[in-house]
Amino acid sequence: MDEHQLRLDGNAAAGLLQEIFVPELTAARGACAGCGAVGPLGKQHLYMAPRSPGAVLRCAACEGVLMVIVHAGGRFRLGIQGLVWLEMRDTGAPG
Amino acid sequence: MAGTALQRRLIWRTAEVVDLVDETPRVRTLVLSVPGWPGHLPGQHVDVRLTAEDGYQAQRSYSIASAPAPDERLALTVERLDDGEVSPYLAGELRLGDQLELRGPIGGYFVWDPTAGGPLLLVAGGSGICPLMAMLRARQADGIHLPTRLLYSSRSLDEVIYRAELDRLAAMQSGLDVIHTLTRAQPPGWAGLRGRIDSAMLASVAWPPTDRPLMFVCGPTPLVESVAESLVKLGHEPTRIKTERFGPTGG
Amino acid sequence: MGFVSRGFRGRPRDVQQDSRVPPGQYLVRDFPVLSAGPTPHTPLAEWSFTIDGEVDEEKRWTWNELRALPSEMVTKDIHCVTKWSKLDTTWEGVSIDTLLEGVETAAEYVMAFCDGGYTTNLPLDDVIGGKAWIAFAYDGQPLESQHGGPARLLVPHLYFWKSAKWVRGLRLMNDDSPGFWETYGYHMYGDPWQEQRYSGD
Numbered sequence: 001m002d003e004h005q006l007r008l009d010g011n012a013a014a015g016l017l018q019e020i021f022v023p024e025l026t027a028a029r030g031a032c033a034g035c036g037a038v039g040p041l042g043k044q045h046l047y048m049a050p051r052s053p054g055a056v057l058r059c060a061a062c063e064g065v066l067m068v069i070v071h072a073g074g075r076f077r078l079g080i081q082g083l084v085w086l087e088m089r090d091t092g093a094p095g
Numbered sequence: 096m097a098g099t100a101l102q103r104r105l106i107w108r109t110a111e112v113v114d115l116v117d118e119t120p121r122v123r124t125l126v127l128s129v130p131g132w133p134g135h136l137p138g139q140h141v142d143v144r145l146t147a148e149d150g151y152q153a154q155r156s157y158s159i160a161s162a163p164a165p166d167e168r169l170a171l172t173v174e175r176l177d178d179g180e181v182s183p184y185l186a187g188e189l190r191l192g193d194q195l196e197l198r199g200p201i202g203g204y205f206v207w208d209p210t211a212g213g214p215l216l217l218v219a220g221g222s223g224i225c226p227l228m229a230m231l232r233a234r235q236a237d238g239i240h241l242p243t244r245l246l247y248s249s250r251s252l253d254e255v256i257y258r259a260e261l262d263r264l265a266a267m268q269s270g271l272d273v274i275h276t277l278t279r280a281q282p283p284g285w286a287g288l289r290g291r292i293d294s295a296m297l298a299s300v301a302w303p304p305t306d307r308p309l310m311f312v313c314g315p316t317p318l319v320e321s322v323a324e325s326l327v328k329l330g331h332e333p334t335r336i337k338t339e340r341f342g343p344t345g346g
Numbered sequence: 347m348g349f350v351s352r353g354f355r356g357r358p359r360d361v362q363q364d365s366r367v368p369p370g371q372y373l374v375r376d377f378p379v380l381s382a383g384p385t386p387h388t389p390l391a392e393w394s395f396t397i398d399g400e401v402d403e404e405k406r407w408t409w410n411e412l413r414a415l416p417s418e419m420v421t422k423d424i425h426c427v428t429k430w431s432k433l434d435t436t437w438e439g440v441s442i443d444t445l446l447e448g449v450e451t452a453a454e455y456v457m458a459f460c461d462g463g464y465t466t467n468l469p470l471d472d473v474i475g476g477k478a479w480i481a482f483a484y485d486g487q488p489l490e491s492q493h494g495g496p497a498r499l500l501v502p503h504l505y506f507w508k509s510a511k512w513v514r515g516l517r518l519m520n521d522d523s524p525g526f527w528e529t530y531g532y533h534m535y536g537d538p539w540q541e542q543r544y545s546g547d
Contacts, residue, residue, distance in 0.1 A: 005315070005316050005317055005342070005343035006316070006342060006343060006379065006381045007316055007320075007340060007381075007384075008316070008340045008341075008342055009204070009205070009338055009339055009340050010204065011202050011204045011205045011339055012156060012339075012340075014140075014201045014202045014203065014204070015105065015140075015142045015156065015198065015199075015201045018104070018105045018201060019105060022104055024202075024203035025203075026202060026203050026204040026205075027203030027204050027206075040204050041204070042202070042203065042204020042205060042337075043204060043337070043338070045384075047381045047382050047383055049378070049379070049380050049381060050153070050154070050155065050180075052380050052381075052382075052428065053380070053382075053427055053428060053507055053527050053532060054382075054527065054530055056382045056383060058383060058384075063383065063384055065383075065463075068530045070527075070530040070531045070532070072531060072532075072543065072544050073531065073543065073544030073545075073546065073547065075531065075544075077530050077531040079529065079530050109349070145351040145354045145356070146348065146349055146350050146351050146354070147350070147351070147354050147355055147356045148350055151356050151359070151372075153354075153356055153357075180356055180357045184351070184353070184354050184355075188353045188354070189353075190352075190353075193351075193352055193353075194349075194351075194352075195351065196349055196351075
């Protein structure tokens with residue numbers, strides 16, 4: 001079994017991200033610090049088995065690490081060095 | 096409703112099983128009543144969390160298979176995996192009246208927005224049909240007769256989930272075509288497609304790239320990656336292809 | 347007691363009945379595959395293992411050179427920070443002691459570095475004295491790529507994230523520095539018997 005079977009889309013990290021951020025991030029666009037590719041986070045490559053030390057979101061174009069999310073020991077730690085920027089729609093006042 | 100479905104803070108809710116429907120020998124739909132359910136968009140999923148008596152927990156994501164509705168109910172369709180930890184419980188042990196912890200709706204990327212235009216190409220492998228079924232049910236309920244083609248790969252006819260309902264939807268003359276391909280076994284006289292979805296099959300079934308279809312692909316990771324790659328090679332716009340990989344075994 | 351799912355048992359697990367199982371772990375019979383990225387596929391003709399950093403002279407072995415070194419068969423218990431433990435796993439590999447023979451260094455730490463960019467840090471003391479290997483076979487077979495083949499670091503007395511898959515070398519360092527998971531909150535040392543899973547434990 002290799003990444004061609006284990007790999008998920010960023011969409012699968014939506015629940016984890018929504019524990020940290022209120023706006024929905026998988027529809028947000030980001031720019032890869034490695035290769036400059038731009039795309040929605042939900043479309044990138046996610047490595048996050050049910051049993052995993054953490055979630056690793058990688059650029060679909062270059063496999064560079066965009067974001068690492070570790071939810072452990074009562075804390076969330078987020079590594080975002082792989083994103084130059086993140087952009088999301090302003091959907092107005094929350095309902 | 097659409098705005099809150101994308102921005103509501105997630106909390107764990109307690110759902111009650113109000114109906115169980117056997118779809119195929121290995122697949123069961125759970126109809127859940129969720130007090131306070133904020134609604135969802137077609138394509139979104141929920142996280143389900145199970146807790147054993149010793150406190151051990153397991154959590155999995157399942158696509159919501161039902162169309163958005165105001166009745167605080169939602170349907171999840173679960174395939175029982177032989178070596179699964181959660182699916183044998185949900186598609187086996189679980190009984191009417193049991194409770195489940197779930198949170199959602201989750202997901203803003205793999206979501207069908209009818210205003211994004213069409214035509215619509217839906218490609219499913221196995222249990223990958225579940226989020227696409229939410230889209231087809233919403234399409235029907237809201238009377239959105241966008242030209243739509245579903246290419247659905249299953250191992251055999253017995254394993255086609257929602258078969259009768261898909262036949263009914265296709266027969267409604269509402270612009271929906273359902274194309275099945277059976278990969279392992281075909282019944283005598285089978286006139287449909289056979290074998291795995293490949294580039295040639297997509298070329299003949301999909302809308303031409305000049306139609307700029309909106310495409311959703313869902314199923315086991317290898318199928319999704321192969322289909323997405325083929326669609327791009329056939330000339331379709333990558334930004335119009337949305338994928339949901341289910342991992343190795345499809346759910 | 348919080349919510350309990352009636353009738354749910356979960357994966358077969360023997361919770362810590364055994365003195366060989368560290369606190370908070372449960373035993374499994376399979377060998378779970380965890381992945382932080384794509385599986386690298388370096389051809390053996392291009393593969394090498396390097397010891398560099400705070401050394402007088404770098405050392406490097408090609409695949410054939412590594413395989414020509416004396417190797418050992420070892421049977422070890424392994425413990426993953428995600429709570430599963432597996433007893434009596436059998437490996438074949440070259441002891442790090444063999445690789446460090448003749449290496450002059452005052453360094454106290456090492457960083458293992460790997461194809462795909464994964465890194466993990468360890469005290470030098472924890473990879474010498476018969477405690478660590480470069481393993482190329484598991485259960486009598488060449489190590490599969492999903493489990494880190496062609497070769498992985500094997501340091502069974504620490505949580506298994508320290509047993510870096512697809513290892514390509516050890517960099518000797520004077521000071522400790524966090525590797526991949528350590529940067530994101532996992533413990534710098536990782537002793538399963540003290541449940542050192544996360545920094546601050």
